[in-house]
Amino acid sequence: MTDSVPLRPPVLVRHFDTIADAGLAAGTVVLFVAVALGTGVTSPWQPWPGVIPVALGLGGLLFLRRRRPMTVLLLxxxxxxxxxxGEWSPAGWIWPLSVAYVTAAATPHVRWVAGIGAAQLAYSAVDAWWIVERNLERYLIHTVGEAALLALLITGGIACAATRRWRARQPERP
Known part of the structure; x- marks a missing residue:
């Protein structure tokens, strides 16, 4: 007679959320630093004293995103x-917060997320207004591109939440 011993899931399955968060955090850090340095940040306290701590801060916050999504977005x-x-940077306002936006938009507070995003877009548009005198096309691409990205991120969060709800209603399969 064999006793049925419950099989323990593999390590990757047990720690998937932590591994995913670490990957998203690392990706945010690497992309933020690469874009900041690639766009030629010129502030006196950058690149290393400014860009790296900010990138690590953005990445580190992602480890809290599942428990406190709105707090992570606001921070x-x-x-x-x-x-x-310190100085305007072409590194963007919305894309460094992509993971935070998707996570927060997957909560019941999606209207707040959209409002926060709209406020951030308005600030970004005003902050980049000086570009209009030099290059209107670049300003429009910047502003419309960030708005489109924000809409895509919020839509992605809504889709993730809808998928999660749909899966929760499905019966267990053997």
Missing amino acids: SIAVLAFYHA
Whole structure:
């Protein structure tokens, strides 16, 4: 007679959420630093004293995103605002917060997320207004591109939440 011993799931399955968060955090850090340095940030406290801590702050916040998605979004916006406060940077306002936006948009607070995003877009448009005198096309691409990205991220969060709800209603399969 064999006893049925429950099989313990593999390590990757047990720790998938942590591994995924680490990957998203690392990707955010690497992309933020690469874009900041690639666009030629010229602030006196950058690149290393400014860009690296900001990137690590944005990445580190992602480890809290599952428990406190709205807090992570708001703190990430604050970190990014601090980064942009020294001097305008072409590194963008929305894309560094992509994971935070998708996670927050998957919560019941999606209207708040859209409002926060609209406020951030308005600030970004005003912050980049100086570009209009030099290159209107670049300004429009910047502003419309960030708006389109924000809409895509919020839609992705809504789709993730809908998929999660649909799967929760499905019966267990043997």
